[in-house]
Amino acid sequence: MRKRTAGIAAAAVAVVVAAVALPLFQPWRLATDKVVDEALPGAVPISTTSSSTTPPTVSVEPEQPTQQPTPQSGPQPKVLLTGKLITHEHRTSGTVAVLALPDGSRVLRIENLDTSDGPDLKVWLSDAEVTPGRAGWHVFDDGQYRSLGSLKGNHGNQNYLVPHDLKLESFRSVAIWCDRFNVSFGAAALA
Structure with a gap:
């Protein structure tokens, strides 16, 4: 009978310790x-993704080559x-x-x-x-x-x-x- 009472008391103490320690220490957060x-403040984000499901098309026209726009830097x-x-x-x-x-x-x-x-x-x-x-x-x-x-x-x-x-x-x-x-x-x- 004493062993059973001691076992129940030990289990109750373990439950109380776990109920206090787990929320306090949050050991799962180590995993x-x-x-x-976040982007650097003031920087203009450049998106490389598209929501379109259609593949891009490229058209080549025999016009004069266009100059690449230079990035505007403020x-x-x-x-x-x-x-x-x-x-x-x-x-x-x-x-x-x-x-x-x-x-x-x-x-x-x-x-x-x-x-x-x-x-x-x-x-x-x-x-x-x-x-x-x-x-x-x-x-x-x-x-x-x-x-x-x-x-x-x-x-x-x-x-x-x-x-x-x-x-x-x-x-x-x-x-x-x-x-x-x-x-x-x-x-x-x-x-």
């Missing part, structure tokens, strides 16, 4: 990916700061750049991002110095930081609006921050 591929974004992501708690790579757009707005652009998915991931600007290894995992919330929003995907290229009132000189790093566990997945020093 999931979300790819985001004002381009200006690079203000750049950095390269390093690994902290999870293997992370890619580059970051703060860009001033022709319309006066600023964005943080992350390119070629490759990191793990995780619960409650944010993109932060921070005044913390980027330190490699375990020593750099928990420093980004020690001083001044500003969240630019939730990480849109753990792979690809993405843009985050930098508020007009934010003074860039106050921040020297970007962190992919897990807000639930207060740990950096990866970070880049801005220069």
Whole structure:
């Protein structure tokens, strides 16, 4: 009878632990990916796909050769700061750049991002110095930081609006921050 009671109690404890731990840690997210591929702000996207089911036709006429139109290039974004992501708690790579757009707005652009998915991931600007290894995992919330929003995907290229009132000189790093566990997945020093 005691063995049966102990077995039932152990099973009940296991169910309670699983009910709390699974939603908190979300271990399945280590095996999931979300790819985001946003265009560079201000760039004109070029479509190479067509919804037509009819094959294209080419007509050759004996007229004078036409000149290829030259691409119109307007004002381009200006690079203000750049950095390269390093690994902290999870293997992370890619580059970051703060860009001033022709319309006066600023964005943080992350390119070629490759990191793990995780619960409650944010993109932060921070005044913390980027330190490699375990020593750099928990420093980004020690001083001044500003969240630019939730990480849109753990792979690809993405843009985050930098508020007009934010003074860039106050921040020297970007962190992919897990807000639930207060740990950096990866970070880049801005220069």
